[in-house]
Amino acid sequence: MAERRSALPKILIAVYLIPVLFPFYWMLKSALETPADVYKPRLWLGSFTLENFDTLLRTTNFLVTASNSLKAALISSVIVVVCSGLGGYALARTNIPRKALIAQIVLFSYMFPEVLLGIPFFALFQKLGLLNSIWGLAIAHVTLSLPFGLWLMWQFYQALPKSYEEAAEIDGASKFQTFLLVMVPLSIPALTAVFIFAFAASWNDFVLGLMLIRDDQKFTLPIAMSLFVQQMELNWAVIQAANFLLALPGLLLVLFGRKYLVRGFQTSGLAN
Amino acid sequence: MASVAIEQVRKAYGSLEVIHGASIEINEGEFIVLVGPSGCGKSTLLRMIAGLENISGGTIRIGSRVVNDVPPKDRDIAMVFQNYALYPHMTVRANMAFSLRLRKTSQQEIDQRVERAANILGLQPYLARYPRELSGGQRQRVAMGRAIVRDPDVFLFDEPLSNLDAKLRVAMRTELKELHQRLKTTIIYVTHDQIEAMTMADKIVVMQGGVVEQFGRPLDVYDRPANLFVAGFIGSPAMNQIKGRIENGLFVADNGPSFDLSADYAKFNGCRVVYGIRPEDIVFSDQGAPAQVVVIEPTGSETQIIVRTGTTDISVVCRERIAVRPGDTLHLRPLADKVHLFDEETERRL
Numbered sequence: 001m002a003e004r005r006s007a008l009p010k011i012l013i014a015v016y017l018i019p020v021l022f023p024f025y026w027m028l029k030s031a032l033e034t035p036a037d038v039y040k041p042r043l044w045l046g047s048f049t050l051e052n053f054d055t056l057l058r059t060t061n062f063l064v065t066a067s068n069s070l071k072a073a074l075i076s077s078v079i080v081v082v083c084s085g086l087g088g089y090a091l092a093r094t095n096i097p098r099k100a101l102i103a104q105i106v107l108f109s110y111m112f113p114e115v116l117l118g119i120p121f122f123a124l125f126q127k128l129g130l131l132n133s134i135w136g137l138a139i140a141h142v143t144l145s146l147p148f149g150l151w152l153m154w155q156f157y158q159a160l161p162k163s164y165e166e167a168a169e170i171d172g173a174s175k176f177q178t179f180l181l182v183m184v185p186l187s188i189p190a191l192t193a194v195f196i197f198a199f200a201a202s203w204n205d206f207v208l209g210l211m212l213i214r215d216d217q218k219f220t221l222p223i224a225m226s227l228f229v230q231q232m233e234l235n236w237a238v239i240q241a242a243n244f245l246l247a248l249p250g251l252l253l254v255l256f257g258r259k260y261l262v263r264g265f266q267t268s269g270l271a272n
Numbered sequence: 273m274a275s276v277a278i279e280q281v282r283k284a285y286g287s288l289e290v291i292h293g294a295s296i297e298i299n300e301g302e303f304i305v306l307v308g309p310s311g312c313g314k315s316t317l318l319r320m321i322a323g324l325e326n327i328s329g330g331t332i333r334i335g336s337r338v339v340n341d342v343p344p345k346d347r348d349i350a351m352v353f354q355n356y357a358l359y360p361h362m363t364v365r366a367n368m369a370f371s372l373r374l375r376k377t378s379q380q381e382i383d384q385r386v387e388r389a390a391n392i393l394g395l396q397p398y399l400a401r402y403p404r405e406l407s408g409g410q411r412q413r414v415a416m417g418r419a420i421v422r423d424p425d426v427f428l429f430d431e432p433l434s435n436l437d438a439k440l441r442v443a444m445r446t447e448l449k450e451l452h453q454r455l456k457t458t459i460i461y462v463t464h465d466q467i468e469a470m471t472m473a474d475k476i477v478v479m480q481g482g483v484v485e486q487f488g489r490p491l492d493v494y495d496r497p498a499n500l501f502v503a504g505f506i507g508s509p510a511m512n513q514i515k516g517r518i519e520n521g522l523f524v525a526d527n528g529p530s531f532d533l534s535a536d537y538a539k540f541n542g543c544r545v546v547y548g549i550r551p552e553d554i555v556f557s558d559q560g561a562p563a564q565v566v567v568i569e570p571t572g573s574e575t576q577i578i579v580r581t582g583t584t585d586i587s588v589v590c591r592e593r594i595a596v597r598p599g600d601t602l603h604l605r606p607l608a609d610k611v612h613l614f615d616e617e618t619e620r621r622l
Contacts, residue, residue, distance in 0.1 A: 166324050167418075171422075185359075
């Protein structure tokens with residue numbers, strides 16, 4: 001009876017994972033099959049080839065757009081991590097008047113759909129000369145994850161005992177030394193969680209990229225992907241190879257940063 | 273080491289005053305314990321001495337220097353926190369060396385000081401470990417080591433033993449006292465545990481509601497509590513307190529027996545008082561007042577017996593083993609020269 005009870009959650013998880021993992025499996029299977037085999041209704045791999053990846057990398061500007069996506073994601077993630085860390089610490093530990101209201105307003109900005117954010121960005125960036133620029137896109141991407149990052153870091157620092165800072169203060173550290181030498185190392189799990197979240201938000205963004213980038217040499221991957229469908233004349237094997245490569249960084253980040261993500265969310269009170 | 277003088281120190285959060293003019297004079301090398309119930313202001317007072325809380329009024333001197341507006345790092349103090357506050361991302365060695373590195377001390381001197389502190393506290397085998405790899409007692413020692421390496425004028429301890437189990441707490445109490453005898457540095461130590469206060473301190477400061485109720489040597493405070501609060505707080509089991517009046521040289525309880533008083537108290541004839549007698553200052557005697565045994569609590573080394581006389585429960589502690597059962601009758605005779613009398617209205621000692 002006890003064994004049956006302990007097996008039940010595992011069975012439920014396995015059942016749940018089938019619809020979740022199947023699209024990934026189908027994507028990988030299609031990417032590794034010849035284009036002819038993709039259309040055959042078969043559950044298992046019919047043939048094995050890396051030709052689709054070769055075609056993708058040779059005949060499309062995949063690498064250029066991937067590099068654009070990577071640049072935008074890295075720049076925006078670093079900005080989000082720095083601003084969330086400093087901002088969250090300031091909100092948690094300084095006597096800013098109405099700081100709870102400030103934090104709520106910041107989180108409120110998270111509620112705007114991307115399209116609504118894109119229009120003022122377009123007008124503003126046009127005047128600033130940031131339109132059609134990876135830096136401009138990265139700055140726009142910051143708005144996708146900074147509110148959440150700031151909120152998470154605020155909660156994280158609130159949960160940390162003040163005695164660490166007080167001990168550092170008595171030890172002779174300045175405010176900045178305390179932040180840099182004590183608080184930042186203590187907040188690595190939460191900062192990693194923020195980084196992963198910001199990276200994924202920027203890497204997957206379609207709307208802002210479409211509105212703010214015009215030059216096809218500066219397109220990011222999601223936009224380029226939408227063009228591959230026409231460019232590849234519905235060659236689903238190659239498109240699925242591109243899909244797989246698009247999903248890969250996110251998968252790797254979550255895979256290797258999982259423990260930081262969980263620890264970061266836990267210490268910020270966002271998960272139990 | 274340095275003396276510390278706290279003169280009429282006040283602390284207020286807005287209109288709420290939590291420390292009401294505390295004054296304490298601490299001599300060089302003394303071990304002072306601030307003791308009191310939760311919320312009495314002892315930790316706040318310690319944090320004010322550390323510079324972690326602003327002072328709303330009064331003066332704090334360390335040595336001859338007024339430190340009211342001196343930042344914590346310039347007060348030449350070291351503090352051990354209740355949760356130790358060891359930096360989790362640093363090894364024991366790095367934790368101990370942190371303050372010295374910030375002060376740009378030479379590597380050679382850092383190594384010497386860390387080694388010396390590690391030797392004193394038996395931390396040599398753990399220098400390369402991280403705090404999470406240490407037991408509670410070892411973390412406690414590292415926290416002390418971090419304070420020792422700085423060679424400060426004053427050590428401040430904020431309930432450092434409260435996270436340890438009972439056995440380790442007793443062991444660390446002895447270690448701390450031994451450490452003080454060795455270093456001879458001024459120590460100000462906060463605890464809510466009156467046993468800790470009595471066993472470790474040169475002098476204790478009993479606080480309640482932001483007020484210093486009494487300041488003195490532990491046995492003086494025990495033998496001559498200044499008021500009812502101190503009488504009840506210091507001592508375990510607590511002092512028996514019985515309300516009544518003085519009549520013809522006797523104490524007459526409101527709902528119970530009458531007890532002898534020494535001749536010194538004759539001048540208070542007719543006064544309403546609270547009669548205090550410690551449980552160990554009551555003996556059994558055939559001429560004593562009869563009382564019924566309610567509860568017997570043997571601890572091995574002594575036996576605590578709760579007896580009832582009239583409607584008053586009285587706690588008695590006897591060293592010898594005694595064969596009584598609940599419901600038996602004993603005759604109590606409090607030792608007249610050990611009686612404490614307090615004014616019922618002011619609660620001050622008479």
